[in-house]
Amino acid sequence: MTLKEQILRFSYYLAASKKYASAKKRVWRLLNDPTYEYKKYFDFFMIFLVLSTIMILILEIKNTLPFWVYLYEGIAVVIFIVEWLARLWVASDLHNDIIQTQESAAYDHTELTLWQLLQPALAKKGRFIISPMSIIDLLAILPSYRALRFLRFLLLFRLFKVFRYTENINDLLRVFVEKRFEFFSLIIIFAFLVFFAGTVIYIFEGTGANPQIKGFYDAIYWAVVTITTVGYGDISPVTPEGRFVTIFLIISGITSISFMTSIITTAMAEKLEMMKSSRTYQEIARLKKFIVICGYGKMGKVLAHELTRSDEKVVIIDTREEEVGEALKDGFIALQADASDIDVLKAINMPGRV
Template sequence: MKQHILSLALFLRKSKRYKETKEYIRELLNGTGNPYKKYLDAFIIFLIITSVFILVYEVTNPVPLWLDYYDFYFVSFVFLIEYILRLWVHNDLSQYIVEEYHDAQFLHREFKLWPVLKYGLKEKLNYMATPAAVVDLLAIFPAYRPLRVLRIFVLFRVLKLLRYTKSINQFVEVITNKRFELLTLLFLLFFIVTTAGIAIYVLEERINPQIKSLFDAIYWSLITISTVGYGDISPVTDAGRTISMLTIISGIAMISFATSVIVSAFSERLIELKESRIIEQVNKSRSFLIICGYGQMTKMFFRQKKEKIDDYIILDKSLKRVEQARRDGYQAVQEDASRFETLSKFNVEYANITILCLTGSDVENIYITLNAKSISRKIKVIARVNDINIVSKFKYAGADHLLMPNQVVNTMIRTAITQPTMYKAIHAILTGKSVARIDEIHVHEGHTFVGKSVETLDFRTNKLLFIGIERDGEFIFNPPVSEVIQSYDILLLMGRQISLEYFKNRYAGGR
C-alpha cells in the first residue's frame, strides 16, 4: 500500500498535464488572470439566484418536476464538484510525499508515509473549517430529498455570493479593517442597552403593566436606542422617561459614530479601489505597457505618439505626480514600481508586457528592471539611464533596451552646432515633420522575405532606403546585397509613408 501511494505520487509529480490541469483549475477558481473565470462566476451566481427563487416560489405554488430536479440535482451537483475541486487544489499531497521521499533518500533514513499524509490531510481539514468552505458545504445539503428541513440550507447558497461578488467582498474587507472601532461600539451598545433595561425594569416593573419581565425591559431599551420606537412599551414614571431620553440621545450619538467610522473607512479605500479597478482592466489585455514614473520623458512620449494608446498604466510613488497625470487625462496609479509586490499584481502569464523605466533615479530604474526580470524573463524592459558609467549595471540587471537622454541631447546639440543642415534633417525625420520617415520591420517566421537576400527584395524599386539590420543585439549597417534575411531580424528602412506601407503589405504577409 505504501509503495503504491509513493509510485502514484511520483507519477503525478512528473506528469506535466497533471500540474498544468491543477494550476489551471486553481487559477480558474481562485485567481484573477484566467480569462474564463468571469464566465464561471456568472454561471455560479445564476445557479444561486435561480435556486433561491425556486425556494421562495414553491412556498405558495407547485413547482414543475423538471424544475425540482434542476434545483435538487443539477445545482447541488455543480456545487459538489466545485467544493471537491476547491478542496483538491488547496494543497498537493503528492508534493509532500515526494519531498519526504527525497529527504529520506538523502539522509539515508526510513521513508515515513503516515506523518506526511497526516500533515496534508490536516491542512485540508483546516480549509474545510474556514467560513467560506463551510458555506460551500452547507449549500450542497438541500440535495438530500428525504429531509425536507434541509431545504432551508438553500439560503446558505446566498452566502456563496460573497465569494463571487467583489463589491460585497470589498465592503466586508472595509468593515473588517475597522473591526476594533466597531467592536468597541458594539460593546458600548451592549452596556447601554443592558443598563437601561435593568434600570427601567427596577423602576417600573410593578407600576408599568407593559413590562412583565426583564426581557421586556431589554427589548424596550434596544428599540429605544435604535430610535425605532414601536410604542408598544412606554415608560410611565418621570425617572423612566428620563432614562428613555438619555437612551435616545445615546442611540443618536452611536449611530453618528458608526456612520462616521464606515464613511471614513470607505473614503480611505476609495482611491485604492479605483486603482485596483484600473489594474484589473489592464490585466484583461493581451498586451499592455507599464510606464514607471510620470516626468518629462513620459509626457514627451505621449505627445510624440500620434495614435492613441489604450492598454497602458502609469506607476508613480508620488501622489502629486499621479494627480497631475490624472488631470492630464492619463491612467495613473500611486504605486512604487521598484517593489516586487507592485509588479507581481500584473498578469505576466497571459499577457505580453513592456515596462518603460522612466523615473529620474538610476537606482530605482535598476530595481524595477531586476524585479521585472525576476517575475518573468518574458517581460520586455526599456530603461532610462542618466549616468553613462553604470550602463553595465543595467545590462547585468537584464534591461532589453537602454535610453540615454543625456548622451542623445549632447550629440544633438553638437550636431546642431557643427552640422546644422544634418540636424534639421534628422530632427524633421524623427519628429514626423519630414516627408520621409524611419520605420522598423520586425521579421517573424511567417514573413515571405525570410530566407531571401537583400538584393532580391529590391528596396530601390519600392523607393526605400535600406539602412541596416539588427540581429541578436548587433546592428549591421548597410549590409551587403548577398545578406540573407533571417527570422527575428529587425529591418531599419527610410522612405515615405506610402512606400513603407506598400512594402509591409507586399512582403510582410504570412506564407
C-alpha cells in the same frame, strides 16, 4: 507492492506530470485568480445558479412547481458539489506534501507508517474543509429535503456563496475585520448601555407600573429598539424615571451610531481607493503587451493618442491626481504613482511585457 508504496509511486508520478500540473493550475486560476480571462464568466454563471436556486426556494413555499424546475435545481446542486471538490483539490498539493514527508523521514532514517505518511497532507485538506467559506459551500449543497423547515433555512446559505464570486464585496467586508478593535469596543459599549437601561426600566416599570413590560426580556427588547433609534412604539415608558432613562438612551444611541458611521465611512473610503488601484493593476495584468508613458502632460497626451491610433495599448503613470483623472476620462489605463519607483514597475510586471 504495499499500499504505502503504491501511494508514493503515484505521488512521484503526479509530481513529474506536466499535464496534471497544467490542468490543476488552470482550475486554480478559474477559481481564484481575478486576472484569469475566464474567471468573470465563471463567477457570473455561479452567481446566476445561486440566485436562481434561491428563487426556486422562495417560489415553492406557496406554489407547486413543475418537475423540470426541480431537475434544474438538482443539476445546480451537482455543479456546486463539483465546484467544492475542485476547491478541495487545488487547496493544497497532496502528492507534494506526501513526497516532502517521505523525504524528510528518509533523511532522518525513519520508517513511517501509512498514517504518518498521509497525516500532514490530509491535515491541510482538513483545514480547508473546516474553513468558513467551505462550510457555507457544504451547507449550500445539502440535499433538497424541504419537508422540514429547518433544512429550508439551511439552504439559504447558498446566498452566502455569492460573496465568494464578488471580490469587491469581499474587499469592503474586510473593513470590519481591519477595524475589529473599534467595532469590538463599540459592541461592548452598546451591550453595557442596553443592559444598564434595560435593568433600570425593569426596576421602575417591570413591577406592574407598565403592563407592556412583563419580564426582563421585554426590558432588553425596549432598550435595543430605543438605542438604535428605531422606536417601534410597542413598548413606551410611563413613569418619569423611565422617560428620563429613555432620553439618556436615545442620546447615547445617536452618539454611538454617529461614531460607528464615521469609522465605517472613513474605512470604506480608504478601501475604495485601494480597490480602484487594485482593479487598475488587474487590468494591466490582462494586457499581453503595452507601452508605458510616464507623465500625462502635453507631450504625453499627444503621444498616448498617437499610439492608440496605431492600436497600441497604453498605460499612463503620473504622480499628479488631476492628470491621472484626465487620462482616465480619455479612456486610458492610468496609475497615480512614481514611475521611477522600482516597486511600481515590478507590480505591473514590466520585464518581458512592455
